[in-house]
Amino acid sequence: MEPDTPRLNLIADLPTALTFEISDGSVYRADTAREVYVNGELALTTDLNVFTLGGLKPDTLYKISLGHEDIVARTLTCKAVLDPRAFGAKGDGVSDDTHALQAAISACPCDGRVRLSAGDYVSGPLFIKSDIAFEIAKGAHLLGRRETDNWPILPGTLYDDDGHEKTWLGSWEGEALACHAALINIIAARNVMIYGEGEIDGRAGFDTWWSRTKTPFGEGDHAAWRPRLISIIDSEKITLEGLTFANSPSWTIHPLNSRWLTFTNLQIKAPSDSPNTDGLNPESCTDVKISGIHFTVGDDCIALKSGKISMARKALRPTRRVSISNCWMQNGHGAIVIGSEMACGVYDVKVQNCLFTGTDRGLRIKTRRGRGKDAVASNIRFDNIRMKNVGTAFVINSFYWCDPDGKTDYVGNRNPFPIDDRTPSIGDITLTRIYCDQTRHAAAYLLGLPEQPIDGIHIDDFRVSFSETADAGFPDMAASIPAVARKGLYICNARNVSLNNLSLKGYLGQEIELENVL
Structure with a gap:
């Protein structure tokens, strides 16, 4: 049987990149590589059915051609670019860059972009706000802080002034329980993009988070379950694109009570014997698109x-x-x-x-x-x-x-x-x-x-x-x-x-x- 005619679909538009999916009956990749043209010039040769065109300019119209099929797409607006190094980040793989990274994220204006250039940025949990992009460029590595005793705790349940239960923050295997905050936390946010060609590595191991699979870390009121690598809670219109995610303390990407989510062109990896390192676990979520992801995980x-x-x-x-x-x-x-x-x-x-x-x-x-x-x-x-x-x-x-x-x-x-x-x-x-x-x-x-x-x-x-x-x-x-x-x-x-x-x-x-x- 001859393959179907390629159908090219735009699935993620970002400030400096566009991601497409080809639907022609092939599985994950084609038998032969395809040539992709941007504005009439050869930009990419790939056999993958999901691919990204990067290095583009914000708020710019592009003509994408594949065979006899053309798509016109526009990148998103970017009002400002913030470099965490200007806020004190070292990116040397030794210094703790948490405060500088969080300062850049908090200072980023609506429709702005925080951009990590090449380097190794050691960090504890970061909290992403609405209407921004967080780009982790090629050669940039966001590395989880390996100490387990200074990660903040998210309570399982939040209450109003009258003591009525209103929502959940921490979740462990389907129950509202206290959990350590993820390395990346998107909570009650909208219009967030985390993308690029870099890597987010939780650096978990059997000497840290993987050592206790069935019991929380800490004692008494300060006991909490292992963190995720990426946690998305009560949020909407979230896109994760292009990145590599590695060595999560538990589930790698965990969206909870969220909608309009796109996960595309990712690498998600962990050792085969690592406990509970699921790749992507949407929980109580609606309208979720998952495409072009390569998984090799422990669960x-x-x-x-x-x-x-x-x-x-x-x-x-x-x-x-x-x-x-x-x-x-x-x-x-x-x-x-x-x-x-x-x-x-x-x-x-x-x-x-x-x-x-x-x-x-x-x-x-x-x-x-x-x-x-x-x-x-x-x-x-x-x-x-x-x-x-x-x-x-x-x-x-x-x-x-x-x-x-x-x-x-x-x-x-x-x-x-x-x-x-x-x-x-x-x-x-x-x-x-x-x-x-x-x-x-x-x-x-x-x-x-x-x-x-x-x-x-x-x-x-x-x-x-x-x-x-x-x-x-x-x-x-x-x-x-x-x-x-x-x-x-x-x-x-x-x-x-x-x-x-x-x-x-x-x-x-x-x-x-x-x-x-x-």
């Missing part, structure tokens, strides 16, 4: 969440309208994950043109009894996905054994329980054009609740070949899930299932195993 690459039941009972804030495209998940526990903390629901997700290599799971939905009646995963679409050397391509696990009560009989019992306000639900899941090579454990392992079966699974054009040397492994994490190797499709507790155009090669045992499927 899930992308995890869509919406809090635990305690937060859902206070305010129902689902995650809605998420688009994920042209990303490469190279390593991690799960490539695209929904849950398990999704007590407010996750709706209207579209994942397309992505590449997964070496992840434990490909497409993964995880929940459990106790997440609540509003913990609904619905209208989830996966299309044109390529996987190689993935453990299990497609997982739905309704018995996920997280949290202190995760291994209790209530969570793990395979017999039906009464449906009540703690019962989650999953349905309307569609997979099309999913092609997987060297799969190790299972093509699909789908496990619904007996009292609340998965309602609506539609799979069309699903091709899986297995590694002949695969060892047994666990498709997902639950007491009732055995280790398997080269298992075909297993579906348990589901209804309205449609399977078309399946091709499984090298499986052991039954090709398709159905249990309580209506």
